[in-house]
Amino acid sequence: MIESIKSYLQTHREKHIEELMAFLRIPSISAVAQHQPDMQKCAEWTAQSLQKAGLENIEIMPTKGHPVVYADWLHAPGKPTVLIYGHYDVQPAEPLELWETPPFEPVIRDNKLFGRGSTDDKGQLLLYVKVVEAFLQTQGSLPVNVKFCIEGEEEIASKNLPAFVEEHAAKLQADSIVLSDTQMHGPGKPALMYGLRGLAGFEITIDGANSDLHSGLFGGAVQNPIHAMTKLLSSFHDENGRVTVQGFYDRVIELSDKEREAFKKVEPDENKVRTNLNVTELYGEKGFSFYEQTTSRPTLEITSVSGGFQGEGIKPIIPNRATAKIACRLVAAQVPEEIMDLVEAHIHAQPLPGVSVTLDRQLRGNPFITPIDEPVMVAAAEAYEETFNEWPVYTRSGGSIPIVEVLGRVLDAPVVLMGFGLPGENLHAPNEHFHLMNWDNGTETISRYWLKLAALAATTTESN
Known part of the structure; x- marks a missing residue:
C-alpha cells in the first residue's frame, strides 16, 4: 500500500507544489489589521483545499479573532481518530529589503521553496492534506479517522483558540493529536519533540x-x-x-535514564556555547547538563x-x-x-x-510532555525510521507553545510533534524557505504513521 501512496504523491508532486505556492501567495499576516481580508481569503482557500482532498464536514468557524477551519473524515470504524492541528497565519515579512525575492511571490531555488510561511506552517500543514488526497485517490479510504483544526492566530499566541477548544471539545475529540510546526535535528536527522516548558x-x-x-x-x-x-x-x-x-x-518529573541517554545525542558542546556567548563560564543548577538545564529543569x-x-x-x-x-x-x-x-x-x-x-x-x-514510550510516539518514531533509515532523536524545547498543552489537556489525548522543517530555514525571518526533499519525506512519514496507528489499534483489539 505504501508504494502506491508514494507513487501517487510523486506523480502529482508538481501540481501539489504549485498548490502550496498558491497558498503562500496569500499574505495571511494575523498581527496586522489591514490584512484582515487576506486572513478570510486564506481561511477560504484552506477550506477549499480540504474539500478538494476529499475531506467532509468542512466549516469556517468564527472566533473572537480570525476563524478556525475544521474538516473531518470519519469512515474508519474501529480505528483511532487523529486530530491534525496547524495554522494558516504567518509572521510579518519585514524587513522587506533583506528578502532576495518578494516574500509573497514564492520561488524555488536549489530545491528549496522560498516564501513567507513555507516552513511555518503552510508547507508542513499541506503535507497532511496531500496525504489524505493520496489515500482517498488510491485506496478509497483512510487507514484512520482524521479531523483537522487549523487556526489563524498561532503567530499572535493563539489567543482565541483555548476558548474555542473548550467550547468545541466534543467536536474535536480524538485519540491522539499531531502537529508539524517544529524542526528536525538536521538534514536526514528526524526528531520527535516530546516536551515543552x-x-x-x-x-x-x-x-x-x-x-x-x-x-x-x-x-x-x-x-x-x-x-x-x-x-x-x-x-x-x-x-x-x-x-x-x-x-x-x-x-x-525527573528525567528517566532512557531520557538522559537520549539527551546525549542532542546535547550541544558546552565549550562552544560558552565561546559563542562570549561568557567566561556557564552557570546554572548544579548536577545537570546545559541541555537539561534549558529544557527539562x-x-x-x-x-x-x-x-x-x-x-x-x-x-x-x-x-x-x-x-x-x-x-x-x-x-x-x-x-x-x-x-x-x-x-x-x-x-x-x-x-x-x-x-x-x-x-x-x-x-x-502549562508545560507539556508526551512520554517517549507512549504507543503513538513509538509509532511516529518507527515511521520516521522507515522513511529516513534513522531512528529520531528525542528533544525538548526550553520555550513554550501553550496551545499544545491546551489541546492535550482539554481533549485528554497524547500530542505528537512531528517536525519536517530544518534548522536554518529562517522561520520568522527574511528568506524563509522549506527544503523540498522534506516535502517528499514528510508525506511518506505521515502515510507510514497513519498505517502504523491503524495496525496498533488492530493489535490492541486482538490482545483484548
Missing part, C-alpha cells in the same frame, strides 16, 4: 514612602525600596543556582529591575518604588498558578521592614 510571569512591586525622599535628609532612617528589592531577589536562589522557593520542585529568571531616577547623572534620592519582572519556565507537572502562590508565600516570609510588597500575576502557560 510552561510559563509563569509576574511583576513584583515594592512601595516605600509616599514620595521620593531626599537622601541627605532621610537616608539611613527610611527603608529604600531598591535595597529591599535586591535583598528579596537575592533570596530566590542559593549558591548552586537552585531556586529556594519552598515547594518549587515538588511537582517536577524549571527556572526563575529576573528579567528586569527598575526604580529611582533613570536619566543621565545621579539624582540623590530614596525612591519610593522599585519593580522587578520575573519569568519562570516550568516543566511537567508544575502548575503556573501554584508556582505563583509559592513565590508569593516566599516573598511574604522575607523580613522586609518599612515597605509593602505586591505581586501582579500576568503570564500563565
Whole structure:
C-alpha cells in the first residue's frame, strides 16, 4: 500500500507544489489589521483545499479573532481518530529589503521553496492534506479517522483558540493529536519533540514612602525600596543556582535514564556555547547538563529591575518604588498558578521592614510532555525510521507553545510533534524557505504513521 501512496504523491508532486505556492501567495499576516481580508481569503482557500482532498464536514468557524477551519473524515470504524492541528497565519515579512525575492511571490531555488510561511506552517500543514488526497485517490479510504483544526492566530499566541477548544471539545475529540510546526535535528536527522516548558510571569512591586525622599535628609532612617528589592531577589536562589522557593520542585518529573541517554545525542558542546556567548563560564543548577538545564529543569529568571531616577547623572534620592519582572519556565507537572502562590508565600516570609510588597500575576502557560514510550510516539518514531533509515532523536524545547498543552489537556489525548522543517530555514525571518526533499519525506512519514496507528489499534483489539 505504501508504494502506491508514494507513487501517487510523486506523480502529482508538481501540481501539489504549485498548490502550496498558491497558498503562500496569500499574505495571511494575523498581527496586522489591514490584512484582515487576506486572513478570510486564506481561511477560504484552506477550506477549499480540504474539500478538494476529499475531506467532509468542512466549516469556517468564527472566533473572537480570525476563524478556525475544521474538516473531518470519519469512515474508519474501529480505528483511532487523529486530530491534525496547524495554522494558516504567518509572521510579518519585514524587513522587506533583506528578502532576495518578494516574500509573497514564492520561488524555488536549489530545491528549496522560498516564501513567507513555507516552513511555518503552510508547507508542513499541506503535507497532511496531500496525504489524505493520496489515500482517498488510491485506496478509497483512510487507514484512520482524521479531523483537522487549523487556526489563524498561532503567530499572535493563539489567543482565541483555548476558548474555542473548550467550547468545541466534543467536536474535536480524538485519540491522539499531531502537529508539524517544529524542526528536525538536521538534514536526514528526524526528531520527535516530546516536551515543552510552561510559563509563569509576574511583576513584583515594592512601595516605600509616599514620595521620593531626599537622601541627605532621610537616608539611613527610611527603608529604600531598591535595597529591599535586591535583598528579596537575592533570596530566590542559593549558591548552586537552585531556586529556594519552598515547594518549587515538588511537582517536577525527573528525567528517566532512557531520557538522559537520549539527551546525549542532542546535547550541544558546552565549550562552544560558552565561546559563542562570549561568557567566561556557564552557570546554572548544579548536577545537570546545559541541555537539561534549558529544557527539562524549571527556572526563575529576573528579567528586569527598575526604580529611582533613570536619566543621565545621579539624582540623590530614596525612591519610593522599585519593580522587578520575573519569568519562570516550568516543566511537567508544575502548575503556573501554584508556582505563583509559592513565590508569593516566599516573598511574604522575607523580613522586609518599612515597605509593602505586591505581586501582579500576568503570564500563565502549562508545560507539556508526551512520554517517549507512549504507543503513538513509538509509532511516529518507527515511521520516521522507515522513511529516513534513522531512528529520531528525542528533544525538548526550553520555550513554550501553550496551545499544545491546551489541546492535550482539554481533549485528554497524547500530542505528537512531528517536525519536517530544518534548522536554518529562517522561520520568522527574511528568506524563509522549506527544503523540498522534506516535502517528499514528510508525506511518506505521515502515510507510514497513519498505517502504523491503524495496525496498533488492530493489535490492541486482538490482545483484548
